[in-house]
Amino acid sequence: MSARIPRGAAVVVEAGKVLVVKRFLRQGAAAECVMCEYGDVPGPRCEGHRYAVLPGGHVEAGESAAGAALRELEEETTLTGTLDRLLWTGTHNGRPAYYFLVSNVNGVPRLSGDEAVEHCATNHFELRWADAADLERFGIYPPELRERLTRLLE
Known part of the structure; x- marks a missing residue:
């Protein structure tokens, strides 16, 4: 089996x-x-899935996971920032996942990139600021992020 991106x-x-x-x-x-x-x-x-994820995506060839996090943040939300630190590692749909805290954030979040282009009734994207209760209600994915993010928000 090939390595997951x-x-x-x-x-x-x-x-x-x-x-x-x-x-x-x-x-x-x-x-x-x-x-x-x-x-x-x-x-x-497929009956459909309602959930929420953190901005992010595939690590491209020659790119670090940290670089992917910042690139994807800008592509998906128009926000820019600097890496503070690696918070956690885990898996996302069977592939390694790296979660980075971003500081010095600039801009106002606006849906952009592929998410804006692909946005439709069966593939819907919405940027939201979520508190701990929202994380449960929105179905943060992967589910183990809910406890980690709740602790971070406290």
Whole structure:
């Protein structure tokens, strides 16, 4: 089995809230849906998934996970910032994931990049500032992030 491409994610905190990408995703078939695959949804149809993730994405060739976190933050939200530190490591849909605290954040979050282009009724993206209660309500993914982010926000 080939190595899974790592994911770098940005943790942006402001006034006791963390920036998340609230999602709704519905594919035509469960076999086409990564959320169905990792949620053990048997299918055959994908009924849709409501969840939230931290801004982030694939580490590109020659890029570090930290670099990916900052690049993806800017591509998805138009925000820029500097890395403070690595907060956690984990997995996201079976691939390594690295979560970095971002400081000195500049700009106003605005949906952009591929997320803005692909935004539609079956692939919905919304930037939201989430407090601890919102993390549960929005279904932060992967689920183990909820406790970690709640502690960070306290």
